[in-house]
Every structure is written in C-alpha cells, then in structure tokens.
Amino acid sequence: xxxxxxxxKKTQLTIGLIMGIFFGFLLQKGGVTKYDVILGQLLLSxxxxxxxxxxxxxxxxxxxxxxxxxxxxxxxxxxxxxGISVIGGLFxxxxxxxxxxxxxxxxxxxxxxxxxxxxxxxxxxxIGAGLFAGLFxxxxxxxxxxxxxxxxxxxxxxxxxxxxIIVPFCILLVFLLFWIERAGL
Amino acid sequence: xxWLTMRQWSPYICGIGIGVLxxxxxxxxxxxxxxxxxxxxxxxxxxxxxxxxxxxxxxxYKQFTxxxxxxxxxxxxxxxxxxxxAMLSGDFQLSWVPATWANTFGSALxxxxxxxxxxxxxxxxxxxxxxGCTSGHGISGTLQLAVSSWIAAICFFIGGIATxxxxxxxxxx
Numbered sequence: 288x289x290x291x292x293x294x295x296k297k298t299q300l301t302i303g304l305i306m307g308i309f310f311g312f313l314l315q316k317g318g319v320t321k322y323d324v325i326l327g328q329l330l331l332s333x334x335x336x337x338x339x340x341x342x343x344x345x346x347x348x349x350x351x352x353x354x355x356x357x358x359x360x361x362x363x364x365x366x367x368x369x370g371i372s373v374i375g376g377l378f379x380x381x382x383x384x385x386x387x388x389x390x391x392x393x394x395x396x397x398x399x400x401x402x403x404x405x406x407x408x409x410x411x412x413x414i415g416a417g418l419f420a421g422l423f424x425x426x427x428x429x430x431x432x433x434x435x436x437x438x439x440x441x442x443x444x445x446x447x448x449x450x451x452i453i454v455p456f457c458i459l460l461v462f463l464l465f466w467i468e469r470a471g472l
Numbered sequence: 473x474x475w476l477t478m479r480q481w482s483p484y485i486c487g488i489g490i491g492v493l494x495x496x497x498x499x500x501x502x503x504x505x506x507x508x509x510x511x512x513x514x515x516x517x518x519x520x521x522x523x524x525x526x527x528x529x530x531x532x533y534k535q536f537t538x539x540x541x542x543x544x545x546x547x548x549x550x551x552x553x554x555x556x557x558a559m560l561s562g563d564f565q566l567s568w569v570p571a572t573w574a575n576t577f578g579s580a581l582x583x584x585x586x587x588x589x590x591x592x593x594x595x596x597x598x599x600x601x602x603x604g605c606t607s608g609h610g611i612s613g614t615l616q617l618a619v620s621s622w623i624a625a626i627c628f629f630i631g632g633i634a635t636x637x638x639x640x641x642x643x644x645x
Contacts, residue, residue: 288502289499289500289502290502292500292501293501293502299501299542300540300541300542300545301545302500302501302542303501303541303542303543303544303545303546303549304545304546304548304549304552305549306493306496306497306501306505306546306549307545307546307547307548307549307550307551307552307553308549308550308552308553308556309489309493309549309553310490310493310505310546310549310550310553311549311550311551311552311553311554311555311556311557312553312554312556312557313481313486313489313490313493313553314486314490314550314553314554315553315554315557315558315563316478316480316481316486316557316561317480317481317483317486317487318480318483319486320554320558321570322570322572322573323570323571323572326570326572326573326636326640327572329629329632329633329635329636330633330636330637330640330641331633335483338483338484338487339483339484339486339487339490340487340606340610340611341487342483342484342486342487342488342491343487343488343490343491343494343611343615344487344491344611344614344615345491346487346488346490346491346492346494347490347491347494347495347611347612347615348491348614348615348616348617350491350492350494350495351494351495351498351615351616354495354498354499355498359498359499360495360498360499360502361498361502362616363502363503363504363616364613364616364617364618364619364620364621365603365604365608365609365613365618365620365621366603366620367603367618367619367620367621367623367624368620371601371602371603371620371624372602372603372620372623372624372627373623373624373627374601375598375599375600375601375602375603375624375627376598376602376609376623376624376625376626376627376628376630376631377598377627377630377631378594378597378598378601378602378631379594379595379598379599379601379602379605379624379627379628379631379632380598380627380628380629380630380631380632380633380634380635381591381594381598381631381632381635382591382592382593382594382595382596382597382598382599383591383595383606383628383631383632383635384591384631384632384633384634384635384636384639385587385588385590385591385594385595385635385639386588386591386592386594386595387570387572387573387588387591389507389595389599389605389606389607389610390507390508390510390511390547390595390596390599390605390606390607391507391547391550391605391606391607392606393592394507394547394548394550394551394554395550395551395553395554396554397551397554398550398551398552398553398554398555398556398557398558399554399555399558399563399564399565400558400564400565400566400567401567401570402566402567402568403568403569403570403584403585403588404588406585406588406589407584407585407586407587407588407589407591407592408588408589408591408592408595409511409592410589410592411588411589411590411591411592411593411594411595411596412508412511412592412593412595412596412599413511413514413515413518413592413596414515414589414592414593414596415592415593415594415595415596415597415598415599415600416508416511416512416514416515416596416597416599416600417512417515417516417518417519417596418593418596418597419512419532419596419597419600419601420512420515420516420530420532420533420536420600421530421532423530423531423532424530424531424532426601427531431601436619436620438618438620439618439619439620440616440617440618440619441617441618441619441622442617444619449617452617453617456617464484
C-alpha cells in the first residue's frame with residue numbers, strides 16, 4: 288500500500304480533483320449525464336446506464352481484488368442493515384426517477400449545462416442530505432440498526448476465496464450484457 | 473484525435489474506463505469512488521454558515537465532518553470533466569427542461585423545477601440513509617462484492633423503475 292501517498296493531504300485533494308475530471312469526462316461521453324438516458328433506463332427502453340455500470344463493475348472487481356491480493360489495495364465495504372440498505376435504497380430510487388439524475392451524474396449534468404440539475408437537483412440533494420443529518424439520531428435505533436449485518440462482503444459471508452465468486456459472477460454479468468445487446472436494448 | 477470530439481463513446485468503453493479509475497482510486501487514495509457524502513458535507517457547511525459551530529455537535533456531522541475532502545474534490549472534478557467533454561463535442565447546451573419530460577408533461581419551467589427539487593430531496597435523503605449512491609454503492613460497493621451495496625443497488629433500481637413507470641405510464645397518460 289502507498290500509505291505515504293495516502294497521508295499527503297493536499298496531494299490527495301489534487302488527485303481527487305483529477306480523478307473527478309476523468310470520471311466526469313467518461314460519464315458525459317457515456318451519455319449518462321442526460322435525464323433522457325437515465326429515464327430511458329428506468330423505463331427499460333434504453334440500457335445505457337446498465338451497460339456503463341456493469342462494465343465498470345466487472346473491470347473494477349477483477350482489478351481491485353487482484354490489487355488487493357498483491358497488497359496494493361485495501362477493501363472498504365460499507366456497513367449495511369435491512370433498515371439502511373433496503374429502506375434507504377427505495378427512497379433513493381424514488382428520487383432517482385423523480386429527479387432523473389443521481390449525485391454523481393447530477394454534477395456531470397451541471398457541467399453539461401442542464402439547469403434543472405443545478406437549480407432543482409443540486410439544491411434538492413443538499414436539502415435532503417441535511418434533513419437526513421438532522422434525523423439521523425432519531426432514526427438510528429428504531430430503523431437503521433434493524434437487521435444489521437455490518438461491513439461484510441459476499442466472499443466473507445460465504446467463507447470462500449473471493450475468486451470462487453468473482454469468476455462465475457463476472458462471466459454471468461458479461462453474458463447478461465451480451466443478452467441485452469442481442470435483444471437490441 | 474477525433475475520438476475526443478465524438479459526442480458519445482461506447483458505453484462499454486466508458487464503463488471499462490470507470491473501472492480502471494476505481495483501481496487508481498483504491499491504489500493512489502485508498503478510497504472507493506463515491507459522490508453522495510460530498511453533498512452531506514456541503515449541506516453541513518451551509519448550515520454552519522447560519523448556525524455556527526453548533527452544527528458540529530450533530531452526531532451525523534461528527535461522522536462526516538463538514539469539510540472539503542477527497543470526495544468533495546472528486547465531485548467538483550466531475551463538473552469540470554463533463555464540461556470539457558461536452559465542449560469538445562459541441563454537446564454543451566444550457567437547457568432547463570429535458571426532452572423526455574417535455575414530451576409528456578410539457579415544457580413549463582416551474583413545474584419541472586419543482587419536481588426536480590422534490591426528486592433531489594428524496595435522493596439526498598435516500599443516499600445518506602442508504603450510505604451511498606449509484607457510484608458509492610452501485611459501482612464501488614458492488615465491485616467489492618459488499619453485501620450492503622448489492623442490496624442497496626438493487627433497491628435503487630426497484631424504487632427507480634417503479635417510480636418511473638408511475639410517473640410516465642400512470643400519471644403521464
């Protein structure tokens with residue numbers, strides 16, 4: 288691990304900015320900074336979003352686990368519970384379809400010139416995030432901690448070598464992409 | 473260099489590029505790519521402007537301090553990167569109402585903005601509730617095979633597809 292580099296605070300901010308520029312560039316070139324493309328996905332008529340996401344996941348999964356094996360990358364799975372992941376996920380989904388952008392693509396949409404993303408989207412997300420910060424303490428015990436399973440990955444859960452899952456999983460996802468392509472979606 | 477001025481690339485090329493970027497984020501910064509905590513931090517910064525240091529006492533802002541961090545810079549970079557890409561291909565345009573929306577609900581500005589604002593509130597609320605967004609859970613979390621992220625990402629799409637059908641096929645008809 289490049290721990291020395293990770294500790295250089297100012298350099299890290301610059302790296303974050305540069306990575307963001309590449310990320311935004313790829314999102315825009317992929318077409319996913321557009322409301323029409325995101326709604327096309329959610330209305331199941333245009334599968335661009337799924338194509339971008341799944342090819343990123345397959346590429347990322349193989350590379351990150353490989354780097355993890357070499358000791359160059361540490362995994363950071365997020366904690367979860369039924370209350371956190373299911374209920375939060377569904378709220379997010381309602382916002383996803385109503386706004387038509389997500390927190391990353393809304394930033395890309397702003398760069399693309401879409402003003403509903405800036406005036407409606409960014410301001411709305413800031414309000415929503417602030418509301419959650421205010422309610423966090425009240426929600427924690429009765430909802431967020433329900434069905435807590437923590438920071439666990441599938442290989443840890445099933446107690447197997449990660450590659451036992453990665454190899455069939457990636458093959459499955461690639462087949463899924465081929466099938467989507469053949470179906471003309 | 474005509475590929476730089478192309479309006480759109482293959483979604484697979486873009487996806488693979490984002491996957492490679494995630495390798496770099498883990499190796500160079502020890503971080504998964506994610507976008508939604510930047511919004512929570514900004515929200516805290518704005519609240520701090522009005523309410524002062526008291527904001528820092530909230531449990532949530534103890535966990536996510538209202539400061540500019542790596543992820544905040546990443547989101548700022550996304551705006552810049554998308555702008556560069558759109559300018560290079562001539563795809564940059566200032567517009568208020570997206571075509572899909574206008575085809576069903578008309579091109580009234582105020583209505584679209586109110587709906588976008590409500591959608592944004594749900595999204596910001598839900599992203600922080602779930603602990604991540606389409607990038608943090610949907611890409612970075614699922615590629616790590618995190619259980620929380622697979623559940624969250626599937627729920628993003630269940631909620632999103634159901635709401636999109638409700639908006640466009642039931643209300644919009």
